[in-house]
Amino acid sequence: MTDPSGPRRVVIVGGGFAGLFAVRAMRKNVSVTMIDRSQHHVFAPLLYQCATGILSEGKIATPLRDLLKKYKNVDCVMAEVTDFDVAGQRVIARRVGGDRLEFGYDELVAGAAAWPATQREGASGHPRRGRGTRAGSRPVGGQHGRGRAAGRGQ
Numbered sequence: 001m002t003d004p005s006g007p008r009r010v011v012i013v014g015g016g017f018a019g020l021f022a023v024r025a026m027r028k029n030v031s032v033t034m035i036d037r038s039q040h041h042v043f044a045p046l047l048y049q050c051a052t053g054i055l056s057e058g059k060i061a062t063p064l065r066d067l068l069k070k071y072k073n074v075d076c077v078m079a080e081v082t083d084f085d086v087a088g089q090r091v092i093a094r095r096v097g098g099d100r101l102e103f104g105y106d107e108l109v110a111g112a113a114a115w116p117a118t119q120r121e122g123a124s125g126h127p128r129r130g131r132g133t134r135a136g137s138r139p140v141g142g143q144h145g146r147g148r149a150a151g152r153g154q
Contacts, residue, residue: 006031007029007030007031007073008029008030008031008106008107009030009031009033009103009104009105009106009107010026010030010031010032010033010105010106010107010108010109011032011033011034011035011091011103011105011107011108011109012032012033012034012035012109012111013035013036013081013091013108013109013110013111013112014034014035014036014110014111014112014113015034015036015038015041015064015076016036016041016111016112016113017111018109018111019034019036019109019111020041020067022109022111023068023071023074026071026073026074028072028073029073030073030107031073031075032071032073032074032075033074033075033077033103033105034064034068034074034075034076034077035077035079035081035091035093035103036064036076036077036078036079037078037079037080037081038064038078039063039064039065039076039078040061040062040063040064041061041062041063041064041067042060042061043060043061043062046059046060047060064076077093077101077103078095078096079093079094079095079096079101080093080094081093081112082094084108088104089104089105089106089108090102090103090104090105091103091105091108
């Protein structure tokens, strides 16, 4: 807990839609730290337009710092959250270089991306083949739609 006379500390995990809407809902008398493992917000509904060459990546990905620059009470940190110490009200994270960071909080907003079960596994519980459209997804096996993109498959 912080000093009652100081601003309340809010930690937001994730710079996606949930994290950005949480920042917009915060009052100015709180200190906000947003932690995300990427430095960009990707507008996922337009990913298919990048895949088809209609838009460039720069049109659907905006730096989080640019989106948050008008919010003077928000600090944006690029790190991956590795643990939560709920009893101690701390978020533990790691920077890309491996440095360990700890962020104390009075309020925690967990808005990190989640993968629905339908994207993690097939209908019968077997791993899906191919690659998802989200950053960080990994191919499990098989090919990534080869043939269909060139019009050879149905």
